[in-house]
Amino acid sequence: MSKFIVFEGIDGSGKSTLSKNIFHILQNRNIDLDLFREPTSFETGIELRKFLQNKIHLSPEEQMKLFIADRKESVNRNILPGLQNKKFVLLDRYYFSTAAYQASSLNSPMEILQRNLVENFPKPNLIFFLDIDPELAMKRIHTNRDEIDVFENLEKLITIRENYLSILPKDTIFLDASLSPEELTDIAIKKIESGK
Ligand code: TYD
Numbered sequence: 001m002s003k004f005i006v007f008e009g010i011d012g013s014g015k016s017t018l019s020k021n022i023f024h025i026l027q028n029r030n031i032d033l034d035l036f037r038e039p040t041s042f043e044t045g046i047e048l049r050k051f052l053q054n055k056i057h058l059s060p061e062e063q064m065k066l067f068i069a070d071r072k073e074s075v076n077r078n079i080l081p082g083l084q085n086k087k088f089v090l091l092d093r094y095y096f097s098t099a100a101y102q103a104s105s106l107n108s109p110m111e112i113l114q115r116n117l118v119e120n121f122p123k124p125n126l127i128f129f130l131d132i133d134p135e136l137a138m139k140r141i142h143t144n145r146d147e148i149d150v151f152e153n154l155e156k157l158i159t160i161r162e163n164y165l166s167i168l169p170k171d172t173i174f175l176d177a178s179l180s181p182e183e184l185t186d187i188a189i190k191k192i193e194s195g196k
Contacts, residue, residue, distance in 0.1 A: 002083040004122055005192065006094045008164065009130035010157045011149060012137030013177045014184070018130065019092045021185040022192070026088060033088035036078040038097065044070035052149045060104035064112055067098045068119065075121050083122065095121060096129075100163040101151060109163040125195075128188060129168055132177035134158045 005022075007015040016037070023035040039045035039052075048066055051058045058066065071094075082089040095116035099109040107115075134157035141152050151160065173191055175184055 002086045003088045003126070003192075004079070004083060004091070004124045005088065005126045005128070006091045006096070006124040007128050007130070008093060008096045008100075008168070008172075009177060010100075010132065010134060010137055010161050010164070011152050012139075012141040012157070013130035013132045014140075014181065015128070015130045016092055017181055018128070018175075018184050018188060019090050021181060022188055023090055025185065025189055026090075026192075031088055032086070033090060034078065034082040035090045035092070036074065036082075037092035038074050038094060039067070039070050040074045040078065042070070042073045042077065044073055052151075053147065054150055060102050061106055064098060064102040064107065064115070067102060068116065071095060071098070071116070071121060072119070079122060091124070094124065096127070096164065096168060099167045100160045103159075103163050109167045113167045126192065127169065127172045128175055128191075129164065129172050130175050130177040130184070131161075134161055136178060 007019045009015040019035060023033065026033050039048040044066060048070055050056045051063065051066075079089055079091065095113065098116060099113040102112055103109040134154055137157055138152070138154050141148065151157065175187060177184070179187075
């Protein structure tokens with residue numbers, strides 16, 4: 001049976017580590033699965049990485065359009081083929097990220113979420129939100145990285161976290177990202193096993 005599992009959180013929350021750990025555990029149990037991330041590694045995703053690294057400028061409206069265009073590639077070339085092959089699909093960031101990160105005076109988080117929902121992108125079966133204090137997230141980012149992305153400053157991360165809290169569905173699974181990677185992996189695996 002296919003299952004579509006999404007990981008969300010602000011920069012520095014550790015969702016990439018968590019999704020990779022879960023991928024390896026499920027793989028060792030012989031579950032047929034894929035792990036993808038957004039932005040993708042397709043052309044649209046490469047363009048977005050240039051923006052994230054501050055190499056090109058994009059307005060919030062342009063960012064939103066490009067993230068949605070990249071999501072169409074992600075859905076058609078990665079996610080749907082996986083789900084159609086009855087695989088588990090793990091996805092590091094989805095449309096909740098666009099709602100939280102591209103919100104501006106022109107578009108609220110809810111409006112951006114709506115712009116994604118009308119595209120009929122597949123709905124996740126499980127959504128994990130790694131919740132972290134933005135100050136702790138910033139500390140982690142400064143300790144672990146040489147390069148700082150456009151959104152990686154305290155003020156932006158505080159707003160982005162609030163945006164997330166305003167749009168995440170009621171059945172989102174909140175995880176305390178200050179726990180150790182091992183504890184987080186254990187909790188998440190149990191949730192996946194129980195289907196909730
Ligand atoms: P992230 O997922 O943290 O991966 P990496 O390990 O490569 O840093 O980085 C992706 C960045 O893209 C992150 O700052 C959030 C941003 N982003 C958006 O602004 N909107 C989106 O819709 C998505 C998917 C990501």
